[in-house]
Amino acid sequence: MKLLTAAATLCVALLSGTNFALSDEVKTTKSHGLSLAGPLKYGPDFTHLDYVNPNAPKGGAIKLSARGGFDNLNPYIPKGNIASGISLTFETLMAQPSDSPSAEYGLVAESVEVAEDLSFAIYNLRAEASFHDGTPITSDDLVFSLKMVKEKGRPLFRYYYADVKDAIPMGPKRIKFVFTGPPNRELPQIVGQLLPVLSKKHFENRDFSETTLTPILGSGPYKVKEFEANRFITYERVADYWGKDLPINKGRYNFQTMRYDFYRDTSVLLEAFKAGEYDFRAENSAKNWATGYDFPALTNGLVVKENIPSNSPAGQQGYVYNLRKDKFKDPALREALAYAFDFEWLNKNIFYNQYKRTNSYFYNSVMAAKDAPTGAELALLETYRGRVPERVFGPAYEPPVTDGSGRDRKPLRAAKKILKAAGWKVEGGKLIDPNTGKPLIIEFLMYDPNSLRVAGPFIKNLEKLGVTAKSRVVDTAQYTERLRNYDFDIVTSGFAQSSSPGNEQREFWGSAAGNRPGSRNLMGIDNPAIDELIEKLIAAPTYEDLKPIVRALDRVLSWSFYIIPQYTSAFERIAYWNKFGKTDITPSQGTDITAWWVESAKERELKEKLNSLKNSN
Numbered sequence: 001m002k003l004l005t006a007a008a009t010l011c012v013a014l015l016s017g018t019n020f021a022l023s024d025e026v027k028t029t030k031s032h033g034l035s036l037a038g039p040l041k042y043g044p045d046f047t048h049l050d051y052v053n054p055n056a057p058k059g060g061a062i063k064l065s066a067r068g069g070f071d072n073l074n075p076y077i078p079k080g081n082i083a084s085g086i087s088l089t090f091e092t093l094m095a096q097p098s099d100s101p102s103a104e105y106g107l108v109a110e111s112v113e114v115a116e117d118l119s120f121a122i123y124n125l126r127a128e129a130s131f132h133d134g135t136p137i138t139s140d141d142l143v144f145s146l147k148m149v150k151e152k153g154r155p156l157f158r159y160y161y162a163d164v165k166d167a168i169p170m171g172p173k174r175i176k177f178v179f180t181g182p183p184n185r186e187l188p189q190i191v192g193q194l195l196p197v198l199s200k201k202h203f204e205n206r207d208f209s210e211t212t213l214t215p216i217l218g219s220g221p222y223k224v225k226e227f228e229a230n231r232f233i234t235y236e237r238v239a240d241y242w243g244k245d246l247p248i249n250k251g252r253y254n255f256q257t258m259r260y261d262f263y264r265d266t267s268v269l270l271e272a273f274k275a276g277e278y279d280f281r282a283e284n285s286a287k288n289w290a291t292g293y294d295f296p297a298l299t300n301g302l303v304v305k306e307n308i309p310s311n312s313p314a315g316q317q318g319y320v321y322n323l324r325k326d327k328f329k330d331p332a333l334r335e336a337l338a339y340a341f342d343f344e345w346l347n348k349n350i351f352y353n354q355y356k357r358t359n360s361y362f363y364n365s366v367m368a369a370k371d372a373p374t375g376a377e378l379a380l381l382e383t384y385r386g387r388v389p390e391r392v393f394g395p396a397y398e399p400p401v402t403d404g405s406g407r408d409r410k411p412l413r414a415a416k417k418i419l420k421a422a423g424w425k426v427e428g429g430k431l432i433d434p435n436t437g438k439p440l441i442i443e444f445l446m447y448d449p450n451s452l453r454v455a456g457p458f459i460k461n462l463e464k465l466g467v468t469a470k471s472r473v474v475d476t477a478q479y480t481e482r483l484r485n486y487d488f489d490i491v492t493s494g495f496a497q498s499s500s501p502g503n504e505q506r507e508f509w510g511s512a513a514g515n516r517p518g519s520r521n522l523m524g525i526d527n528p529a530i531d532e533l534i535e536k537l538i539a540a541p542t543y544e545d546l547k548p549i550v551r552a553l554d555r556v557l558s559w560s561f562y563i564i565p566q567y568t569s570a571f572e573r574i575a576y577w578n579k580f581g582k583t584d585i586t587p588s589q590g591t592d593i594t595a596w597w598v599e600s601a602k603e604r605e606l607k608e609k610l611n612s613l614k615n616s617n
Helices: 006-016 139-151 155-160 187-194 266-274 286-291 331-340 343-349 375-382 410-421 449-464 476-484 504-509 528-539 543-559 600-616
Strands: 020-023 026-031 033-035 061-067 103-106 109-115 120-125 164-169 174-179 222-228 232-237 257-263 280-282 303-309 316-321 355-357 425-427 430-432 441-446 468-473 490-495 563-565 567-569 571-577
Touching: 033 109, 033 187, 061 266, 061 280, 103 109, 103 187, 109 187, 120 139, 120 187, 139 155, 139 164, 139 174, 155 187, 155 504, 174 187, 257 266, 266 280, 266 449, 331 410, 331 449, 331 563, 343 355, 343 449, 343 567, 375 543, 441 449, 441 476, 449 468, 504 528, 504 543, 528 543, 567 571
Parallel strands: 061 257, 441 468, 441 490
Antiparallel strands: 020 026, 026 109, 033 103, 109 120, 120 174, 164 174, 222 232, 232 257, 280 571, 303 571, 316 490, 316 563, 355 567, 425 430
8 A cells, every 4th residue: 555745745735725834843744634646535524435324323233254263352463363353443543445545534543744754744643532441542552552563563564664763752642653764655654544553551461462362452443242262253333432423434333243253164155145144245256156146035135146346456366486495496487387377268167257367466557567668667677677587678468368268289388388498398297397307296275175176277287287286275274374484385365456556565575574474475585676676666756656666566576477367356246135225336445344234124124034935935
């Protein structure tokens, strides 16, 4: 998520009527929100978000589902399995609405003052902001919060806040965050949106770094009501929630209770939904969507099924090579194996033509590389000539394409040609590594048995190249642990992107991230040129300056063959039991369930129809 520049801040100030101030002799801009891509959508006097119903009734219950289990209620440490929905109990200084992907607005903080040189940001806390026990949220709590996540939190937090040098109280309800290093337009908003507000008092006699099944004192719209580890957790709306009438919250958090039930087996999840065991389902299986919803409740209107066009950046999803394994260090091998992945056949025969092939790490975004580089992008890449793949100077990467018949031999012939040129050879039907003289053996690690439907045809094609390939399905806990320790050959992973990429790119592709457990750099990329491009990206002074840098990064990543690109859906697929109300406006970032509500009349009608169906059977 890429955030604020000094120029963007100035633009926001002029357009929204905010004031300039002096702090430590540095000019600052004060505003109710922060935005990178132009002025804020909502002005300082906005009353509610466009996609909510500000008069939505409160009450009712929603039941949701989650995969796996949980043994930890602290989502900010790198241990244990986190309970789904636990973030509902915590707040941050600012919040990002689902219709403003590059903006955020005051939550615990009513305003923010950003230094023109980006050396600091001052947050002014709301007088009414408080924890669930009624104690006020103070600057001391924010100092404590930053210290905890940097010293004992998940690696992601330590990495994000590496350049937040200090947090200085300027009064009980005013705090200054001091930044170090080159100007980073993202840091003010990262502090605002990602830093959890933790109670210093709550942890006086508790170890923040240890997993816990004792609910942590929060300040959010919900608190934990009851739970049974690995089975379910129920959150209850806080009746006297201090932030219920804020413009960012008005019309949201309407359910009295929100319950998550945990399922070990994905094959059970759909059947549980059809049986009414939970209320809302986001479908990620094309086969299920095409064939699995033919049941009486849908036919009778008790269940609603919707395709919602996706307008948000899709990022990249693919089979990730673990470059820490010597067998994957040859880029020619990585390129060649991609020719064995027959997306066109899969889309036609497995996915019911519901997917599109991704060809960029910033797919469905203006940041994606297209055609050949020109202008500022080409000039930037020229400074790396000899250090990056030569093909970055030509057309943008496109993954191999087949005729969809399942019998197209051209891609495999192309793969064999690449392998032969790189010194690989086939002996006794086995592809031999030219460096070790041993056959190439690959294991696909996964936690969902449904993934075998995709990996199976791929493995068969790899065998035609002489690769010994196999799949291994493990439970969610083991899968998570193996990923943390990079104990795999190939896994499927996604890298979601915002409309304005920033600091998170260090976590995705940075060399430092790849050298520590638990990072998002699953590939183990260790490339100085990519590190430099990431730093240029973060330091880009304007949004327009950002675009050519991201596109250049996209080309280098793509032509380095770190992953085999897979696919994405052009639609968000949701189904739900017909008892909910929602507006006709779908935010650009997709469904925001917190803006829904239970309609009493619909719920009564639903119960009557269900009883009628049961009696008729």
